[in-house]
Amino acid sequence: MLKVTDLKVSYGGIEALKGISFDVEQGQIVTLIGANGAGKSTTLRAISALVHPVSGTINFMGRDITSFNPQRVVAEGISLVPEGRRVFANLTVKENLKIGAYLRNDKEEIEEGIKDIYRRFPRLKEREWQLAGTLSGGEQQMLAVGRAMMAKPKLMMMDEPSLGLAPLVVKEIFSIIRDLKSEGMTILLIEQNANAALRCADVGLVLETGRITLTGTGAELLDNEQVKEAYLGAD
Amino acid sequence: MFQTVLPYLLSGISVGGQYALIAIGYTMVYGILRLINFAHGDVFMVAGILMVYISAAGVPLYVSIPLVLVATAVIGFTIERVAYKPLREAPRMSIMISAIGVSYTLQNLVLYFTGGLNQQYPTIPFISDTVTIFGATTKRVTVLTPVLTIVLVAVLVLLINHTKIGMAMRAVSKDFETSQLMGIKINAVISTTFVIGSVLAGVGSMLYFTNYTTVIQTSGAMPGLKAFVAAVFGGIGSIPGAVVGAFIIGICESLIKGLDIILIKAGITKSMLGLTTFSDAFTFALLIIILVVKPTGLFGEKTTDKV
Numbered sequence: 117m118l119k120v121t122d123l124k125v126s127y128g129g130i131e132a133l134k135g136i137s138f139d140v141e142q143g144q145i146v147t148l149i150g151a152n153g154a155g156k157s158t159t160l161r162a163i164s165a166l167v168h169p170v171s172g173t174i175n176f177m178g179r180d181i182t183s184f185n186p187q188r189v190v191a192e193g194i195s196l197v198p199e200g201r202r203v204f205a206n207l208t209v210k211e212n213l214k215i216g217a218y219l220r221n222d223k224e225e226i227e228e229g230i231k232d233i234y235r236r237f238p239r240l241k242e243r244e245w246q247l248a249g250t251l252s253g254g255e256q257q258m259l260a261v262g263r264a265m266m267a268k269p270k271l272m273m274m275d276e277p278s279l280g281l282a283p284l285v286v287k288e289i290f291s292i293i294r295d296l297k298s299e300g301m302t303i304l305l306i307e308q309n310a311n312a313a314l315r316c317a318d319v320g321l322v323l324e325t326g327r328i329t330l331t332g333t334g335a336e337l338l339d340n341e342q343v344k345e346a347y348l349g350a351d
Numbered sequence: 352m353f354q355t356v357l358p359y360l361l362s363g364i365s366v367g368g369q370y371a372l373i374a375i376g377y378t379m380v381y382g383i384l385r386l387i388n389f390a391h392g393d394v395f396m397v398a399g400i401l402m403v404y405i406s407a408a409g410v411p412l413y414v415s416i417p418l419v420l421v422a423t424a425v426i427g428f429t430i431e432r433v434a435y436k437p438l439r440e441a442p443r444m445s446i447m448i449s450a451i452g453v454s455y456t457l458q459n460l461v462l463y464f465t466g467g468l469n470q471q472y473p474t475i476p477f478i479s480d481t482v483t484i485f486g487a488t489t490k491r492v493t494v495l496t497p498v499l500t501i502v503l504v505a506v507l508v509l510l511i512n513h514t515k516i517g518m519a520m521r522a523v524s525k526d527f528e529t530s531q532l533m534g535i536k537i538n539a540v541i542s543t544t545f546v547i548g549s550v551l552a553g554v555g556s557m558l559y560f561t562n563y564t565t566v567i568q569t570s571g572a573m574p575g576l577k578a579f580v581a582a583v584f585g586g587i588g589s590i591p592g593a594v595v596g597a598f599i600i601g602i603c604e605s606l607i608k609g610l611d612i613i614l615i616k617a618g619i620t621k622s623m624l625g626l627t628t629f630s631d632a633f634t635f636a637l638l639i640i641i642l643v644v645k646p647t648g649l650f651g652e653k654t655t656d657k658v
Contacts, residue, residue, distance in 0.1 A: 166528060186531040202529040204522050215522055219534035
């Protein structure tokens with residue numbers, strides 16, 4: 117579904133990605149793990165066209181989207197749930213959902229979509245008319261996921277969805293991710309919580325200073341000694 | 352007493368409305384780009400000059416008025432595309448300097464065409480007619496301005512709060528990058544902001560110059576500055592703030608202009624004290640006070656972010 121080939125990205129001469137290649141198959145959860153500064157966020161930002169790669173290609177459902185702008189990437193069916201949630205604090209909860217469907221024009225279906233999000237996250241329904249800035253961190257994360265879903269994406273990318281949330285809320289977020297997968301959504305996930313991420317992932321990729329150093333199924337990486345030592349903490 | 356104060360009050364409300372129409376342009380552009388668009392006062396002046404030239408060409412009013420508004424919109428749009436858009440990623444200071452450059456360019460272009468002579472603004476019949484309100488004689492524009500201003504502001508607020516483009520404007524003003532991730536074309540939204548601001552300044556110029564009757568290349572400077580102060584006073588980025596600020600400044604300024612006469616009529620003073628000269632100083636003193644006491648202004652942005 118998504119095919120990234122030899123992707124290189126630099127920021128002002130410093131190479132953040134030194135040529136990475138990986139595939140995401142339809143219906144899979146693929147997770148990128150790695151230390152801060154390894155290039156995880158950069159990978160997602162390059163796919164979303166927020167940064168432009170120096171070289172390499174990004175292919176989505178048979179189309180080369182490397183040179184697309186962010187609007188066209190969204191239109192192709194790739195949504196990003198950005199790091200730090202980034203809900204529009206000055207918009208209401210409902211408006212945040214509506215703006216997720218900005219490129220869609222099917223009014224009735226959008227209303228249906230909003231109802232569907234409210235069924236999944238009843239707490240958002242309760243806070244429908246509140247400004248998003250007044251929500252708790254967990255609620256904001258649900259809103260950010262809901263907002264991304266409103267674009268009807270084929271591939272959903274999530275950048276650190278559990279960052280800064282209470283353990284109970286983190287559990288909830290991962291159960292949302294599993295639900296999405298069971299409904300057939302393809303997910304590319306970045307997580308500092310490598311343990312939880314690998315447990316729900318079909319494929320795990322380990323990123324180290326701009327290179328992919330290890331690839332395997334979630335279970336394989338959970339068992340890998342190097343991964344255990346570097347990312348899972350000694351038990 | 353009332354009879355003495357009334358004309359000043361009326362003209363204050365009127366000029367306040369005109370400042371408000373300019374101030375909205377400042378505050379909206381600031382809200383979205385965090386830029387003080389120094390060229391905005393000059394766009395207002397150019398709208399006045401265009402009206403002079405288009406009318407001189409014998410174009411009837413029902414054509415020239417919409418034509419001037421469209422032309423002003425095009426000018427606002429073009430300024431943004433040519434002078435500000437290429438600097439989107441540049442430090443804020445660069446785009447500010449670019450704005451000052453645009454301001455002088457417009458003034459000098461007009462100087463070139465007019466030769467620096469005062470241009471007589473065409474008379475717009477209906478609004479320049481004389482009317483009498485509670486015994487005070489004034490032009491109809493004086494009464495019409497606040498009404499028109501409030502109607503336009505109401506329409507604008509509805510647009511911003513209840514339409515898709517309005518929602519996009521609010522989103523872009525908060526977060527460029529995330530807006531892009533929603534599929535919003537931020538350049539289109541920014542252009543829309545400039546177009547709206549310019550059209551309102553165009554309307555403002557018609558009302559203002561009907562009152563002051565002449566236009567020269569520097570005519571935009573003072574009203575522009577006053578409107579800017581109004582926007583800061585009201586809390587820059589806030590539309591209701593800019594409008595309230597503009598009315599307060601307009602009214603105070605006008606009352607100070609008449610203060611000598613009002614005081615004499617009231618029997619408080621015996622002779623003219625020359626207080627009129629302080630009417631401009633008042634506005635700028637207010638700017639200093641606001642910046643010291645409450646830099647966010649009357650309706651300054653409340654931050655509801657939770658990090």
